[in-house]
Amino acid sequence: MNRILLIEDGQMITHALSSSISKELAIEIDSVDSLAEAKARLAVNHDYFAVLTGQSDPDAPDNEALDEIMQLHIPVVVITASFSEKTRNELLERGLTNYIVYDSKHSFSDLIHILQRLYLNQFVSVLVVEDVFTDMQFITKQLRKWLLNVHEAKNGIEALNILERHPEIKMVLANYHMPEMNGMELVKALREKHDKENLAIIGISALDEKLLSASFIKYGANDVLTKPFSPEELLCRINHNLEMLELQTDLRDVIYRDHLTQLFNRRYLFEKVEKQFRSAKSAGQSITMGVMDIDHFKRINDSYGHHSGDAVLQAVSALFSQRFPDCITFRLGGEEFGLILFDTPFEIALSRIEQFRHDLKGTAIDLGHPVYITASFGVTDELTEQLEEMLQAADRLLYLAKQQGRDQICTNCE
Numbered sequence: 522m523n524r525i526l527l528i529e530d531g532q533m534i535t536h537a538l539s540s541s542i543s544k545e546l547a548i549e550i551d552s553v554d555s556l557a558e559a560k561a562r563l564a565v566n567h568d569y570f571a572v573l574t575g576q577s578d579p580d581a582p583d584n585e586a587l588d589e590i591m592q593l594h595i596p597v598v599v600i601t602a603s604f605s606e607k608t609r610n611e612l613l614e615r616g617l618t619n620y621i622v623y624d625s626k627h628s629f630s631d632l633i634h635i636l637q638r639l640y641l642n643q644f645v646s647v648l649v650v651e652d653v654f655t656d657m658q659f660i661t662k663q664l665r666k667w668l669l670n671v672h673e674a675k676n677g678i679e680a681l682n683i684l685e686r687h688p689e690i691k692m693v694l695a696n697y698h699m700p701e702m703n704g705m706e707l708v709k710a711l712r713e714k715h716d717k718e719n720l721a722i723i724g725i726s727a728l729d730e731k732l733l734s735a736s737f738i739k740y741g742a743n744d745v746l747t748k749p750f751s752p753e754e755l756l757c758r759i760n761h762n763l764e765m766l767e768l769q770t771d772l773r774d775v776i777y778r779d780h781l782t783q784l785f786n787r788r789y790l791f792e793k794v795e796k797q798f799r800s801a802k803s804a805g806q807s808i809t810m811g812v813m814d815i816d817h818f819k820r821i822n823d824s825y826g827h828h829s830g831d832a833v834l835q836a837v838s839a840l841f842s843q844r845f846p847d848c849i850t851f852r853l854g855g856e857e858f859g860l861i862l863f864d865t866p867f868e869i870a871l872s873r874i875e876q877f878r879h880d881l882k883g884t885a886i887d888l889g890h891p892v893y894i895t896a897s898f899g900v901t902d903e904l905t906e907q908l909e910e911m912l913q914a915a916d917r918l919l920y921l922a923k924q925q926g927r928d929q930i931c932t933n934c935e
């Protein structure tokens with residue numbers, strides 16, 4: 522879902538907001554005049570992930586329509602001109618996802634933040650580990666209102682099983698008191714496999730258990746929540762921790778991915794794959810290293826310009842990672858790429874690379890007109906002490922393939 526529905530009730534600044542929001546978030550916004558009209562639109566169009574309105578008056582004539590909209594489980598964010606405890610309680614009791622008090626220059630960035638979070642949450646899975654039924658209900662209801670995909674476990678053992686089956690889970694909220702395996706034991710078990718940058722853990726303890734909060738942090742939780750907590754507090758912590766994870770991912774991408782093609786870079790190879798290389802070797806697994814270089818790439822730049830050359834590099838990379846999703850694919854620089862296949866018999870690795878060479882040659886790359894390219898390959902499965910030596914061996918074979926006429930594969934078995 523990728524659109525926002527704005528209910529324009531004439532009492533607020535929503536109209537001006539609409540264009541600013543769509544500019545800021547690159548998300549489409551449609552507007553309607555009333556809640557009743559919104560209800561009708563939502564019934565036929567399922568592209569909306571959020572409804573934004575200024576209409577929150579419990580005595581409004583089409584108040585029922587707002588309740589019916591909320592039954593569709595689409596988050597409703599209300600913009601209100603002022604904050605009071607009464608307004609806040611009324612809004613939350615009615616089940617609205619959030620409210621924005623639009624009274625300062627920060628209000629717009631708060632609103633953008635909320636809408637952006639809702640959009641991203643559609644793709645985020647979290648796990649709640651809690652054995653108290655009412656607490657589980659309270660937490661999961663809040664999280665679902667925020668469009669998070671929620672999994673539930675009643676104890677640590679169940680939680681570990683769910684995580685095994687759902688590696689896409691990004692965050693775990695774990696209560697301390699649980700049968701079979703308590704929250705602390707769960708944190709310890711999770712940190713054996715998942716580091717803080719990839720899986721956020723929020724420990725939950727009670728107000729009189731200050732020491733537990735400290736222990737949660739010591740054993741590797743990213744954060745702690747103390748019961749009882751308000752919906753706002755819960756969501757603030759969750760958002761904060763998800764944002765930290767996303768920042769870490771962005772940072773890793775900047776460091777370890779090639780900017781043009783989004784493939785891994787040389788640095789990733791030597792900092793991250795070296796370890797995997799050593800453990801695969803000691804486990805007796807086969808390892809295939811391949812390098813590929815586009816033939817006469819300079820001619821593409823010379824004939825169509827550097828920009829078109831970049832487009833060719835991107836098209837080749839897209840096909841490369843699409844054909845080898847289970848392997849490590851990387852760009853070594855310029856028009857040279859590489860891949861590593863772990864635990865794959867050499868004949869199979871070779872026939873996959875040969876199929877790729879053949880398909881690449883037959884693929885029309887669209888530069889406004891079709892352009893065809895070929896590539897040469899060096900492939901080896903001869904294990905070396907270091908990963909770098911294996912890469913150098915593949916590179917020598919690639920050089921041979923170029924010398925022998927290009928558009929071919931040279932291997933260490935010839």
Ligand SMILES: Nc1nc2c(ncn2[C@@H]2O[C@H](COP(=O)(O)OP(=O)(O)OP(=O)(O)O)[C@@H](O)[C@H]2O)c(=O)[nH]1
Nearest residue numbers: 814815816817818819820822827828830831855856
């Ligand atoms: N568009 C574009 N060109 C690049 C990039 N990196 C390197 N190049 C160009 O790639 C070309 C490589 O040329 P050469 O090393 O002579 O190799 P080639 O023309 O592919 O010939 P062979 O490898 O011998 O088949 C040079 O013109 C570089 O400027 C890049 O990121 N984008």
